[in-house]
Amino acid sequence: MSYSSLTSPDAPAANAQCYRSFRAGVTPPPWPPTPDAAPPTITCGLQRVGLNISPAIAPDGTIYSVTRPNFADRQNFLVAINPDLTRKWVASLKERFNDGCNVPVSAGGTLPPNGSPNGCRTGSTTGVDPGINLPGGGRVLDDSSSTPAVGPDGSVYYGAYTRYNWAQGHMMKFDKNGNYKGAYLFGWDETPSIAVGQNTNCGIDNTNCYALVIKDNHYGGLGAYCNNPTSDPNNPACSPDRNGTQPQLPTELFITQLDQDLNVLWKFKSTQHDSCTRQPDGSITCQPNTHPDGFEWCVNGHSVDTNGVVYANSEDGFLYAINQGGTLKKRIFQQLALGAAYTPTSMGSDGKIYSQNKGILFVVGN
Numbered sequence: 001m002s003y004s005s006l007t008s009p010d011a012p013a014a015n016a017q018c019y020r021s022f023r024a025g026v027t028p029p030p031w032p033p034t035p036d037a038a039p040p041t042i043t044c045g046l047q048r049v050g051l052n053i054s055p056a057i058a059p060d061g062t063i064y065s066v067t068r069p070n071f072a073d074r075q076n077f078l079v080a081i082n083p084d085l086t087r088k089w090v091a092s093l094k095e096r097f098n099d100g101c102n103v104p105v106s107a108g109g110t111l112p113p114n115g116s117p118n119g120c121r122t123g124s125t126t127g128v129d130p131g132i133n134l135p136g137g138g139r140v141l142d143d144s145s146s147t148p149a150v151g152p153d154g155s156v157y158y159g160a161y162t163r164y165n166w167a168q169g170h171m172m173k174f175d176k177n178g179n180y181k182g183a184y185l186f187g188w189d190e191t192p193s194i195a196v197g198q199n200t201n202c203g204i205d206n207t208n209c210y211a212l213v214i215k216d217n218h219y220g221g222l223g224a225y226c227n228n229p230t231s232d233p234n235n236p237a238c239s240p241d242r243n244g245t246q247p248q249l250p251t252e253l254f255i256t257q258l259d260q261d262l263n264v265l266w267k268f269k270s271t272q273h274d275s276c277t278r279q280p281d282g283s284i285t286c287q288p289n290t291h292p293d294g295f296e297w298c299v300n301g302h303s304v305d306t307n308g309v310v311y312a313n314s315e316d317g318f319l320y321a322i323n324q325g326g327t328l329k330k331r332i333f334q335q336l337a338l339g340a341a342y343t344p345t346s347m348g349s350d351g352k353i354y355s356q357n358k359g360i361l362f363v364v365g366n
Contacts, residue, residue, distance in 0.1 A: 001085040003067045007047045007077050010090045011067070017041035018072035021131035021163070024229035030121040030237035031226065032101075032133035039132040045070025047077070050140040056148040056156070058176075062088060064148040064156055068140035074132070076140040078148065078158060078174055091178040093138035093160055098127035099185070100136050100164050105248045110165040110185060111224050117236035118224040118245040129164045130225050136162055138172050138187075145300040145342050147191045151260055153208040159187030164225035166242065166249075171214060173262055184262040186216045189342045192258075195304040198324060201259045211265060212258045213310050215297035218242075220251030243293075251293040255302070255312050255322060266326035270294030272316040275336055284333055291316070298337055301344030303353060311345050313337075313355040319345070319364055334362045 004011070012018055019039040022031050026040075047067045056064040061083035068076045080088035101120035103109025111130075115122035120130045129136035138160025146159035146169075154176030161169045169188030173181040192212040202209035222228075223238030224246070236245075243250045253270040272295055274286040295316035303311040308324040317336040321329040337357040345355045353364040 001081075003049055003065075003079065004047045006079055006081060006087045007067055007090050010092065011047040011077060012044045012069065012075055014044060014046045014070075016044045018044040018069050018075045019132055019134075020072060020074065024226055024238070028229065028232065029130075029223075029226045029235060030119070031130040032121060032124055032128065034121075035123050035125060035133075037133050039134065042072055044072050044075065050144065051142040052145045053140075054147045056150050058150045058154060060154075064150065066093075066140055066146075066148060066158055073139045073141055073161075074137060076138060076160075078156060078172075078178070080156075080178060089178040091174050091180065093140070093158075093172065095135040095137050096172065096180055097129070097136035097162070097170060097183060100127050100129045102126045108185070110168070110246070110249055112246050116245070117239050118242075119237070120225075121237075129162070131164055136164060136170075138162070138170060138183075144189050145191070146187065146189055149192045149194060149212075151194055151208075151212075152196060152210055153260070155181070155260065157192050157212065159190035159192065159214070161188050166219050166224055167222060168217065168219065171212070171258075171262065182262055184214075184258060186214060186256070188217075189300055190214050191301040191344065193302040193304050193310075195257065195308060195310075198257070198265075198304070198308045199259045200265060201263065208260075210260055212260065212262075213302045213304055214256055214258065215299060215302075215312070216254040216256035216267065217296050218249060218252045218254075219296075220293055253294045253296055255297060255310060255320075255326075257310070257324075257326070266324075268310075268320075268322045268326040268328070270297065270314060270316070272314070272318065276317055276333060278333065278335055298340050298342060298357075299345055299355075300342035301346075303345050303347040305347065305351070311347065311353050311355075313345055313357060315340065317357060319353065319355050319362065332364060335360065
């Protein structure tokens with residue numbers, strides 16, 4: 001069964017026009033260029049699966065996948081497929097968010113006010129994605145490793161890309177019938193881990209009670225919604241100084257646990273600032289303060305044991321064991337892995353932890 005058949009007639013035709021972002025080389029930021037500007041378009045192409053997405057299979061046999069047009073990445077769909085490969089339902093990811101231009105941090109936004117550095121153009125409509133001047137939507141990039149995850153209650157979660165919130169993306173939630181239920185402001189390259197029984201917001205009635213564990217990187221070194229244009233390296237709309245232009249949301253790097261409604265339960269912050277290397281004799285030497293904001297959590301999925309301990313590896317080279325509540329239980333050094341692949345941390349039935357840093361698979365026991 002083809003994805004084009006499964007998503008028809010909801011998806012645009014292959015020869016239709018799909019919108020794309022304004023481009024710095026054509027339309028200089030800040031964006032949107034005018035309050036009523038329409039985004040440019042490109043031929044959509046056939047609807048297909050994102051290249052790095054694995055299907056998720058629910059206990060009832062329902063298969064979940066995510067599709068995108070071949071030539072575009074903004075008219076995308078979460079697809080529910082029956083076990084006999086017939087269509088169950090299709091839910092669009094586009095135009096789901098209203099947390100873009102001029103939305104304050106207190107109301108769930110991430111951008112500075114209109115007209116300020118890294119903010120949208122003065123007069124822009126509140127809430128829009130500045131790259132398209134429309135409500136933001138979940139983008140499916142082929143270099144993303146995000147895969148759908150299914151909760152015990154049948155809810156489906158997908159970590160989609162969004163550029164306008166400092167490239168953090170959104171963790172989107174849909175119920176078992178395909179109704180959109182909301183999002184959390186991080187989802188890039190992330191498959192959430194389902195932690196059954198670890199939701200402290202459930203109270204006495206914990207039927208179908210669970211939590212989600214995600215990485216939650218507040219990236220620095222890039223503009224809020226556009227890359228620093230080579231023609232204008234000092235353009236304040238694309239300033240890489242996140243800490244200076246949005247001090248309310250500085251560069252910080254977390255492992256975060258959410259309840260099943262995407263409310264924060266706790267966070268564990270990266271506080272390793274030194275770059276360490278294992279020497280041939282087994283000793284570890286460190287170069288101090290190379291990463292003053294901490295290291296990125298370089299992982300796309302985590303393991304959670306029956307006690308609720310979370311296991312995750314980081315670019316700093318350590319594998320972390322994190323207690324419920326967000327305190328450090330233990331860590332072990334593997335090797336420094338800057339820019340490594342976003343691979344999952346996995347657990348075997350015997351309790352051994354498997355993680356990959358810089359292309360090498362590590363096995364860790366008690």
